[in-house]
Amino acid sequence: MKASLLVLLLPLVYLTSCTDNCERTTTYRKYTSVQLPISDVRQAISSGAPQPLIEPGKLYVKDQYLFIVEVKKGIHVFDNSNPSNPRAISFLSIPGNVDMAVRDNILYADSYVDLVALDISNPTAIKEVNRVETGFINGLVGRTYWSYDKTSMKIYDQREEIATTTVKTDCEGSFNILPYLIPIAWFGRYYESLAFADVAYNSAKAPTTTTPTTGVGGSMARFAISSNQLYVVNNSTLQLFDITNPANPVKGKSATLNWNVETIFPYRNSLFIGTTTGMYIYDVTSPAEPKQLAAFSHVRSCDPVVVHDNYAYVTLRGTSTCGVAGTQDVLDVIDISNLSAPRVAKSYPLETPYGLGIDYPTLFVCQGNKGLQVFNASNPLDLKPQQTFANVNAFDVIPISKTLLTIGKDGLYQYDYANPADLRLLSKIAAQPAY
Amino acid sequence: MKTVTFLTLCLVGQAAMGQNTPTATSHWRTTVEMGVQMGQVKPDVPAGYPYYGYDIIYNPYYNYNYSYYPVRDAGNRIGLTIHAFTGYIVSPQLITGISFGVDYFNNSAFLPIAAAIQGDLFGRTKRLTPFYTLESGYAIAGPNPHGKELKGGWLWSPGVGVRINKGNGTGFLISAGYKHLEAKQVATVDGVQILAQTEQRVYNRLYFRMGFSF
Known part of the structure; x- marks a missing residue:
């Protein structure tokens, strides 16, 4: 009996600490x-x-x-x-x-x-x-x-x-609200209940420092070449370089853009500049002297742009660092038959759209983690989804001579799109993400 | 409210069980106790870090004592504990059964459910009978500031006590012991700057309880 008692008391000896x-x-x-x-x-x-x-x-x-x-x-x-x-x-x-x-x-x-x-x-x-x-x-x-x-x-x-x-x-x-303030203060707490009020009050102030700053993500510098000019955009500036002699770029004019610039897309005699708050259209008939034709504003979001004929395709991604909370993710088709007066022709809801590419009549839209979607854009006002690749990570795409290149976090994928309704994976260059 | 309902059901169940068998030759024992559990906490660290803004770099070894982040001192904590046990009397030295209750730790409550054994110490049942209790089980997260983020965990608890027998199979209990309870908080994060945050909790408490058995 004494032995069993000892066995029962041993665990108590082990209890050296009452500290959490x-x-x-x-x-x-x-x-x-x-x-x-x-x-x-x-x-x-x-x-x-x-x-x-x-x-x-x-x-x-x-x-x-x-x-x-x-x-x-x-x-x-x-x-x-x-x-x-x-x-x-x-x-x-x-x-x-x-x-x-x-x-x-x-x-x-x-x-x-x-x-x-x-x-x-x-x-x-x-x-x-x-x-x-x-x-x-x-x-x-x-x-x-x-x-x-x-x-x-x-x-x-x-x-x-x-x-x-x-x-x-x-x-x-760490918490922001204490829904059980009263019963817990009564039963579970020893120290002054003001500590709760203090925490609640202070954490209510904290978001001023902990909300992600907007306009940080995706705003990379962008390059475009049109005739003898290289256009480089920074956050808020369009800088021109004369590359008549390619080996010797000469710094040219610059234009100030008020919005956070994301992408630049040259098409015929125009430059389409996608920003977080809208799209600029510049006339570059005289390449060294770009003239602003239109500034088409929309809700704040990330928006790459591509153009074919009379339509510009713009993806607006609200759910990211450059958007504002609650902004919808859409693919906008913009009628640009009159370059100085663009207007939205049609809006398609689309989850997390990133970069896009067009090889008429096929439109490719990247959806980040959600993959890649292929549309038939023979009628821009009635885009028909043709194929979806959910298992790739894609943020930018280039369709070139029946080969589609998509780049994403997990690397580069190449597809053969000779038949746009049935893309065939050609190869993959895998990336090894650092994290 | 859920807690109250749960406890009421437990008590009703126990009362019903206790009444099913004649008390004099009862093969079942039920104990209901209430008390406090005490322990200490380490000082808290800042809840966040000032990673926004361009040139503020987070250094985990630097104590950011900003006014907006609570840095709570080390201190003592005391909380309510309610405990119930129902078991089958194999012998006076061994009663096997289950236990459940409510424990308050700091600002979070847990509902422990455990397999438990109890029994008289020193072989003989007298008017003043020392007894032991040992239990191990799972604690369900109860009302707490983190809601569903807080998950319960394993618990074990040994203890000893004294039962003052009233002679008709009932008794008054005083007990003390130790409680070890684990829990985990998986915090909701913004996914941009903070990618994941988990808090592994281990509560260690001494408890003192009083109650009755029947």
Whole structure:
């Protein structure tokens, strides 16, 4: 009996502590300040060994070559002569790069404050031929912001990563409201009930600092080439470069745009500039002197734009960092037969639309995590969904000579769309997301 | 309200069970107790971090003592506990059954349901009988500030007490013991800056309860 008593009392000996042990594990985006001397940024660029895709950004196709931006890191170069088997050629390390365009044998890429011209006549040995200042001294890339300080000659940038932290807490959680204030204060709490009021009051104030700032996501610089001009848009500026001599871009005029610019799409003699609050139409009949024809405003959202004939297709994505809460996700068809007076012809509700591409009569719309949707746009006022790919992640798309290239978080997909009703997967270049 | 209904049903059930069998030769024992449970908490850390704005970088090792974030001190906590047990008397030294109740920990309540054993210590049943109790089970999250975010968890609780027998199969109880209860809060996050947040909770309490058995 004594032995059994001992066995029963042993657990009590083990009870050395009456202190709660609570650990809160948080996974969050961590931003670290990075300072780069401008001299480091301006190191001459040349091709290096191919590298795996980690965070793919913009996609560009020139002849049989495929260029994929590695956001803020550089450009991957692929030989895509056989779309079923793209071959990695090289990687160009370009700090701060988000966008690019190609004229003849010259690739233009941005690198923080600079526009770099690279000779790609031999894609295995790409070399820098020129560099001009864009005049942009700050910018937003995804959720990070960079700026250039002329006096210290340094780029101040942020590195984003996913971090996890574990902290010990008092087991009472973080909360905004206390629905059981009274009974719990009565039964469960020892210390002054004012602590509740304090928490509730203070957390009500907290959102001023914890609401995601709008206009951070997706507002990358954009490039477009039309006749002898390279148009580069920053958040709020349209900058022109004369590329009559491709190897020697000359800085030209600039125009101020009031809205957060997202995309630029040249079509015939016009430039369509998609912004978070609307679409600008510029006449570039005289390429060096763009004239604003129309500013077509809509609700605040992300909106890439493509154009075919008399219709512009604009996707508005409200549910993101650049939209406002409650904005609807739609695909708008805009009648632009009169360029100075565009009007919405038809609106189609569509979940999380990102980039889009058109090869008349087929329209391709990316839907981020929701995949890719193919429409028959022979009658723009009556788009017919033809096919949906739900299992790809796509944010931008390029349809080119019956090959569709889509780029997303998980990499680049190429489809054969000879039969638009039945796309056939040709190949995939997988990305290895850092997180 | 749900808690009240639950408890009422439990008590009614027990009363019915107790009345089904003659008290003198009863094979069942039911105890109902109420009391307090006490423990300590560690100091709390800031609830969030100032990651918005361009040049404020979060450092988890730096104590952001901003006024808008509560930093609560370490301290003592005391809460109500209500406990009921119903079991079959295998022998006076071993009564097997189930227990349930309501426990208040800090600002969250739990409804524990556990397999339990009780029994008299020292072999003989006298007017003043020491007894032990041991239980292990699952605690369901009750009323709490986090609603469905808070999930209950495993619990175990040993204890000892003294029963003052009234002679007709009923008795008055005083008991004390330890309670270990685990829970988890999966917080709702914005998905943009904070991607996931989980709080693993382990409550350790000493309890003192009084009640009666029949």
